[in-house]
Amino acid sequence: MKHTLVLFKRELSGYFATPVAYVFIFFYLVAMGALPFGLGGFYEREQADLQPFFAFHPWLYLFLIPALSMRLWAEERKSGTIELLMTLPVTMGQAVMGKFLAAWAFAGIALALTFPMWMTANYLGNPDNGVIFASYIGSLLLAGGYLAVGSFLSALTKNQVIAFVLTFVFGLVLVLAGTPVVLDPLASAAPSSLVDAVRSFSFLSQMNTITSGLVDMRALTYFGSLIGASLLANAIVLDLKKAD
């Protein structure tokens, strides 16, 4: 636990030691602020809620999360610091958790900085703050699940670009699995139970459930197992191939 915390602190301060953090947060906030107003019809709907805001999260994460996760392990491999890390008295689990939690906390900080959106909605009307809170939790869970996948994929390579592309493609498939792009052709060929299963694995449908104000056991189980399975795979991959 103490070691995980030490690794977590190093990793998180690493984000802020370089311009990466500030560039990331800047674009994150610009996009999170502009999209709901421009494309989402935040004003035109004349409803005091953040639905248009949260609807963009899965799509924005598609670009932002891989940018955050690509360096997690690929950079350790590239710079050789993985050899240093793995010969310090820390377990593989502590190393994987420490780095993942730091990336997740960073995503959480960026997400928390969107609070002016919430203030705006409250200024303009009387939104259901319970729903908004649930949606923030959902967005954080989505970021965590996707980051865990990204961390695993980053451990496969020493090339950050490859890590980015792999993570992006994986995310794209999981987002699109909840849209007609994937579901319509599937519905004409496959039994409806399969279509439902594919839909339920989609980031979009998981997010839709939560942004309607419902953080239920299914969503928690979904993101919890996504994080657990990804980090386990992450540790196994590192253990199998540490050196190259």
Added chain:
Amino acid sequence: MIEIHDLCKDFGPLRAVDRISFRVQKGEVLGFLGPNGAGKSTTMKMLTGFLAPTSGRAAICGHDVATAPLEAKRALGYLPEGAPAYGDMTPAAFLDFIADIRGLAGADKAQRIASVVKKVNLEAVLHQRIETLSKGFKRRVGLAQAILHDPQVLVLDEPTDGLDPNQKHEVRSLIKEMAPGKAIVLSTHILEEVEAVCTRAIIIAQGRVLYDGTPAELAARGPLDSVFRSITTGDKFAQAS
């Protein structure tokens, strides 16, 4: 304190390390010599638990690296090849991080950091990002990290690579100074270094131990360069010339 028994490592069809065995006692400084690609770094990576051996075992202070990795790693200070460090950190922040991982705290931690910083002369660059430092300073940051917790066993992969002659001299003095209380293994391809700091030399080539003895015995066979060539290439001619 270091025990390596029948260590082998295969990379696909290539046998990089072939049944290497040796022990290093407290007070010994073992120089690991060999041409590039001989298996020096691979052996060190297995000794420090970074790579899993294909067969054989390694132990540090009685702790098997494979079955008790944490205990072994606690007793170990390791400078990996190329002295990797987190480039976006300053040496001060980096050493602080290593100290936290090593479980140092409070006055003890401050005192240990100050002492190694002085030992390897890092004062001037303590608050500069590591990626902006010269090769020599980077190497010394790596060395500082390895000796920070005053380990019983020290494994140094090319500790003087990239240093100028003065810095080489300083690092060698430092190693000699620490030697009585530790078991030290260092790899090098500088032959004079073995004579200067090591109490024992092992020459390997193509993954096999070809020579195990004192540097003095090695030197007695003739000029070091040609002795090294004759041992590692099996070239009788080199010995004569």
